[in-house]
Amino acid sequence: MNNHDKLQVQNFLNSISPWRQAYGDAVFSYIAVKKNEKFYLLSGRIFLGPNLSGTYPPKQFETKSIAAGFFNITDITNSYEEFITQICEKKCIILDKKELIILVEADLDLDLDAYFNSFHLDHTVTGKRISHLRISGRNNNALLTQPELDWELKAAETPFDSINDLMTEYWLGSNQYGQVSIEVFAHNIVEINTNSELTNDIAQPKIILAANLDKKLCKIGYRIILNGIVSSRGSLGLDDLEWIEDGKACYGSAQVKIPVGAVMHCVAIYAGEAQHQYWLADPKNLPNSRRSLLEESDKDLKVLRDYLFEEIKPRKNSRDFEFGIANLMWLLGFSVVQPGAVQRTTESVDVIATSNNGYVLLIECTIGLLKAESKLATLIARTESMKRRLQNGHSHLKIYPVIVTAMTKDDVKADLKTAVEHKVIVITKEYLYQMLDQTVATTNPDLFVERLINIQSSFNQ
Incomplete structure (x- = not known):
């Protein structure tokens, strides 16, 4: 070496x-x-x-x-x-x-x-x-x-x-x-506990720390976000947290008063290094109005999560996954249409998602490998065709091909090289979880696309 x-x-x-x-x-x-x-x-x-x-x-x-x-x-x-x-x-x-x-x-x-x-x-x-x-x-x-x-x-x-x-x-x-x-x-040695709570104007962030580490070096960093704007930020250290231990781990918790309808972005920190991040939101006062509307008929997004991740029962139809992706993009602030969802246009792209500033995502969905049923090749061809169609009078639009798979990055590793070569954005199961977490707050779809493009440069290596 x-x-x-x-x-x-x-x-x-x-x-x-x-x-x-x-x-x-x-x-x-x-x-x-x-x-x-x-x-x-x-x-x-x-x-x-x-x-x-x-x-x-x-x-x-x-x-x-x-x-x-x-x-x-x-x-x-x-x-x-x-x-x-x-x-x-x-x-x-x-x-x-x-x-x-x-x-x-x-x-x-x-x-x-x-x-x-x-x-x-x-x-x-x-x-x-x-x-x-x-x-x-x-x-x-x-x-x-x-x-x-x-x-x-x-x-x-x-x-x-x-x-x-x-x-x-x-x-x-x-x-x-x-x-x-x-x-x-x-692995991370400290993280925000998923049973942390936010109800009305009281947030109760909780943290889990490995038992044999120094609690003095542990803290929770946080941002309070209301209507898409950070209203306050700070950190909770040793004196702010109440601790209990069970021999396997140390559990800290605190209470923070926040505006009704705000969300709390929490980061678990040890020895000055961020180790884990998590979002808290009041399910009765979600700042993302689209999510509130959808949860009227799909409480806690259980059906959507099942379509995306098969958390309740096995997926019987690939259309369920396409439906889940379309709903997820809508929750993230995009305008969405599903031309491939009906029989008469079934050969079209599965989902088109657009933002106010001209981003256009042509999304192909697959529950298998990227190249299955020639989906990747078809998406590349459709993207070029769409660019030609829009080149006169719509040059401000920025068109990106996206393929979303229900499989993990490891599962589709062999297909990633081809996708990268043709500048196709790949979203795997791991990233879908983060996208769903982001829907608790109002999301700027233009910024989302820009982050997605930046992440892909390293994600597909």
Whole structure:
């Protein structure tokens, strides 16, 4: 590993050092493939966070060619720092008498690469700050002998359909980099409690802090927003919060008087670093009049959430997802039409959303992959056709193709490159959650589009 990559690793470790004592439950998950009587690592992840032992209980899986498992890092070595250092220096890990080789023999003259991202976007869009380190090695094509491995897994004592199915079981996502890799996810150690309340003119923000951290370094930052304008802002520290403990975590709460109809944007902060954000709103006095109107017939947006995320029952019709996206865009302040919703124009784009200042979003919806049923190619062609139609007399309009999927970013990773090349904005399941959260307040659709464009530049990397 060269000096640049070593610095990436050190920067990651330094960034989380102020709250390292919260990471006593560090867990390592992996899949390895056996070649010539040696196990070669295919993919691994290290999870750092409070109280992870129940989320990732130790377990192991093995066939004649494949091994997988969850291990508590303290059962392997003294600390997560020592474990990561061992990976970087030795290029292998000893687990339960198995030697997992990250890179093949040294005579291939290969080395490890490292990349540190202090804001892993897949989680940032859900309001959580999670630091991410990726350590990459050799190309993994030689390890993936298919379809042999998939069929071996089907015949296992505990059967799996495929390598991807096994990776999902062991929280490894999808094989998205084409390289042997170990990723480290350092979870937020403080967050706004989702049972925080806002009723009439009283807000009660609540915070959860890992049990072994210093409450003096913890606070809640907040903004009070009324009619789209920030009316006040401040922070709540140790003296403002009432604390209780249960051995697993510390729970702080406070009361703040606010104007009726306002919303409260809360940020959980530790050691000067923002870790989590959350919105509070009074369901009886929502500042977004569109949401109030919709909740008259869809209380708490339960039906809309089900259309978007299948929270109540499985989605029977892709039209439900399209309907959900159209309603969501309307809640965000757009003017919306669904030309593809009726039989006579079913071959049209699913949703068109426009803003007052000339943004036009041509939205194609899919509950599967981006390229399924040629949706991505069709959207690109429709966008060019629409631009030609509007070039005379409507040059002020700014047209953007958007494809929205009910799947996660990991699920559609293979299709993202094509979308990026054609400047198609991709919205995945993770970002839909944040969009829905934003509907508690009145949203400027023009600013929303501008933020969406800026986010895409890093989101699609």
